[in-house]
Amino acid sequence: MQNNFLSFVKKESLHILRDSRTMLIVMLIPVVLMVLFGFAISTEVNNIKVAVVAPNRTDAIRKAVTQLAQNDYFSFYGYISNDQVDKKLRSGEVNAVVLFVPDYERRMVDVGSGVSGSPVIQLILDASNVNTAGAASGYLQSILWGPVSQQTLFETRMLFNPQMKSAFNFVPGIMGLIFILVCAMMTSVSIVREKEMGTMEVLLVSPVRPFKIIMAKMIPYFAISCIVLLLILFLAHYLLGVPMSGGVWGILSLSMLYLVLSLSLGLLVSTIAQTQVAALLISAMVMMMPILMLSGMLFPIENLPKFFQVVSTLIPARWYIDAVRKMMIQGVPIAEVWSNCAILFGMTVLLLGVSFKKFNDKLE
Amino acid sequence: MEAIEIYDISKSFGPVHALESVSFTVRAGELFGLIGPDGAGKTTLFRLLTTLLIPDRGTARVGGYDIVADYRAIRSCVGYMPGRFSLYPDLTVEENLNFFAALFGVTVAQSYNLVAPIYRQIEPFKNRRAGKLSGGMKQKLALSCALIHRPQILFLDEPTTGVDAVSRSEFWNMLSDLRQRGITILVSTPYMDEASRCDRIALCNEGRIMGIDTPRGIVHQYDTELYAVRAHNMYALLEEARKVEGVDACYPFGEAHHLVAGLGFDSGHFAERLGFLDGLHIEPVAPTIEDVFIKLMKR
Numbered sequence: 001m002q003n004n005f006l007s008f009v010k011k012e013s014l015h016i017l018r019d020s021r022t023m024l025i026v027m028l029i030p031v032v033l034m035v036l037f038g039f040a041i042s043t044e045v046n047n048i049k050v051a052v053v054a055p056n057r058t059d060a061i062r063k064a065v066t067q068l069a070q071n072d073y074f075s076f077y078g079y080i081s082n083d084q085v086d087k088k089l090r091s092g093e094v095n096a097v098v099l100f101v102p103d104y105e106r107r108m109v110d111v112g113s114g115v116s117g118s119p120v121i122q123l124i125l126d127a128s129n130v131n132t133a134g135a136a137s138g139y140l141q142s143i144l145w146g147p148v149s150q151q152t153l154f155e156t157r158m159l160f161n162p163q164m165k166s167a168f169n170f171v172p173g174i175m176g177l178i179f180i181l182v183c184a185m186m187t188s189v190s191i192v193r194e195k196e197m198g199t200m201e202v203l204l205v206s207p208v209r210p211f212k213i214i215m216a217k218m219i220p221y222f223a224i225s226c227i228v229l230l231l232i233l234f235l236a237h238y239l240l241g242v243p244m245s246g247g248v249w250g251i252l253s254l255s256m257l258y259l260v261l262s263l264s265l266g267l268l269v270s271t272i273a274q275t276q277v278a279a280l281l282i283s284a285m286v287m288m289m290p291i292l293m294l295s296g297m298l299f300p301i302e303n304l305p306k307f308f309q310v311v312s313t314l315i316p317a318r319w320y321i322d323a324v325r326k327m328m329i330q331g332v333p334i335a336e337v338w339s340n341c342a343i344l345f346g347m348t349v350l351l352l353g354v355s356f357k358k359f360n361d362k363l364e
Numbered sequence: 365m366e367a368i369e370i371y372d373i374s375k376s377f378g379p380v381h382a383l384e385s386v387s388f389t390v391r392a393g394e395l396f397g398l399i400g401p402d403g404a405g406k407t408t409l410f411r412l413l414t415t416l417l418i419p420d421r422g423t424a425r426v427g428g429y430d431i432v433a434d435y436r437a438i439r440s441c442v443g444y445m446p447g448r449f450s451l452y453p454d455l456t457v458e459e460n461l462n463f464f465a466a467l468f469g470v471t472v473a474q475s476y477n478l479v480a481p482i483y484r485q486i487e488p489f490k491n492r493r494a495g496k497l498s499g500g501m502k503q504k505l506a507l508s509c510a511l512i513h514r515p516q517i518l519f520l521d522e523p524t525t526g527v528d529a530v531s532r533s534e535f536w537n538m539l540s541d542l543r544q545r546g547i548t549i550l551v552s553t554p555y556m557d558e559a560s561r562c563d564r565i566a567l568c569n570e571g572r573i574m575g576i577d578t579p580r581g582i583v584h585q586y587d588t589e590l591y592a593v594r595a596h597n598m599y600a601l602l603e604e605a606r607k608v609e610g611v612d613a614c615y616p617f618g619e620a621h622h623l624v625a626g627l628g629f630d631s632g633h634f635a636e637r638l639g640f641l642d643g644l645h646i647e648p649v650a651p652t653i654e655d656v657f658i659k660l661m662k663r
Binding site for chain 1: 411414415416417418436439440442444445446448449450451452453454455459462463464466467468469509510
């Protein structure tokens with residue numbers, strides 16, 4: 001029986017290898033996502049075009065503007081006059097305008113000595129992108145009020161990701177998403193394809209327990225996912241510079257547990273869906289959307305409404321992404337995220353159990 | 365010994381009664397044909413006998429095993445070829461055969477002499493993807509795969525549907541060869557002309573068996589006179605013939621119309637009545653299975 005199991009694995013591998021387009025997509029998606037999220041799409045605020053309105057260009061103002069212009073986050077557009085502000089913002093030529101009061105220097109001294117008065121600097125921002133505007137306003141304040149904030153009581157330190165690189169945050173998210181895509185979606189589609197093509201009928205009328213054939217189906221997908229996993233980790237470390245300080249082995253073993261979980265999820269979908277389209281839709285609606293929205297990949301879970309916070313606890317990706325983030329960026333060893341591992345393990349056992357039970361060796 | 369015994373089996377899908385109290389037996393070593401149009405319940409019966417479905421009522425035994433209780437035993441000893449092409453189109457001919465051999469825990473070499481007469485015809489194309497084969501070759505490959513584990517009983521659901529006439533005839537020759545080797549074969553077909561190749565046939569329609577006999581016996585049951593009628597205007601002939609008294613039925617049959625004679629029918633009188641039709645010709649013919657089928661369906 002051992003060697004016929006191998007021939008099942010071989011048959012599945014042939015299916016996958018002959019479908020070269022799908023293979024290519026599976027390998028390309030992670031690379032494209034990594035590059036996209038790593039470089040192109042970022043939640044960081046970069047290259048904000050700032051114009052300055054300053055009736056008197058005193059030394060202090062020049063100094064402030066130089067600081068601003070030298071900062072990576074900003075590019076200095078130039079000085080403009082008061083009546084140009086609205087036009088420049090509206091046309092998108094600038095994203096932010098800093099207005100200095102005419103007697104800026106004197107007023108700054110007052111502020112420095114704690115005398116309250118009317119504002120000395122006005123910031124006008126294009127808030128059509130709320131995130132950019134918010135972040136830009138924060139940066140601008142910290143640069144322009146530098147001398148003042150030195151005297152204030154606050155000091156902020158960014159731990160683990162001091163440059164606040166968004167790629168660090170996205171890598172675990174992408175991993176959480178990709179493995180569901182490759183394992184769950186592709187296995188479920190491939191099992192359901194047998195139903196749709198009618199080959200399942202022939203497989204069922206044989207002495208082999210169909211479950212064995214399905215297990216054989218999972219092995220090549222598991223292998224592909226492992227390759228994708230290595231690819232992602234390689235790109236993350238060498239291309240994006242993600243530290244992986246929690247230990248690569250820990251990340252690998254946790255990821256493999258997550259792979260098995262995704263495979264079981266795909267198996268469960270395949271027991272419900274009768275057509276490939278249905279399997280794809282279930283995978284997309286039931287797996288993709290919640291992962292994107294509720295796993296903490298894009299939006300912090302703490303920011304979700306209470307109801308969705310509860311729902312998110314049911315989503316395996318949430319626990320996986322959280323644990324990988326801790327291991328990759330915070331440098332926590334796998335032992336520290338044991339509760340996440342335990343939850344994922346429990347979910348795997350449950351999913352496998354349910355799909356074993358639901359698996360039907362009849363046609364109805 | 366009976367290879368297949370079916371007792372009063374019924375199966376419904378929602379409001380559709382696919383099978384209604386069907387009973388018959390197939391003897392060991394027999395080539396048994398299930399003849400009926402689409403929707404007669406043939407596929408449902410095959411799926412019940414191959415343990416893919418559970419009957420609502422009734423029991424059946426295949427190779428001595430109960431289709432519900434001993435379904436695993438049945439799955440090991442029968443060969444099943446479903447109606448639609450159910451091999452892997454992206455695997456080659458050889459890979460398909462190897463896979464199905466492995467599925468049953470045998471090797472192609474062990475069963476080669478059984479499948480050889482069939483497989484040899486497609487062996488020149490063994491590196492071709494199964495999806496790229498012609499209809500007839502696909503069926504040969506599917507039959508090879510269904511035979512690879514030397515089953516005692518073979519279930520073939522409409523193996524010749526969508527296959528050209530030459531390949532169909534070849535396919536039936538192969539089935540006769542297999543029967544010679546002692547394999548029991550239950551085969552279904554919508555083509556009445558194939559029925560004569562079977563040892564016994566069951567005519568079925570709308571979930572019921574209308575008659576079971578040898579092809580010859582079925583034809584012998586036909587107890588009324590049958591005529592073939594022709595005229596230049598065949599459509600007008602059909603219309604007019606149905607109006608003549610004593611004509612039970614008249615239906616197109618190949619190049620002529622078949623006319624079922626009822627009480628008080630006289631062919632001379634008929635020719636006189638329809639004398640106004642050019643080229644009218646009437647002659648008695650021997651009934652075929654299709655005529656029997658049409659008659660049974662009318663009942």
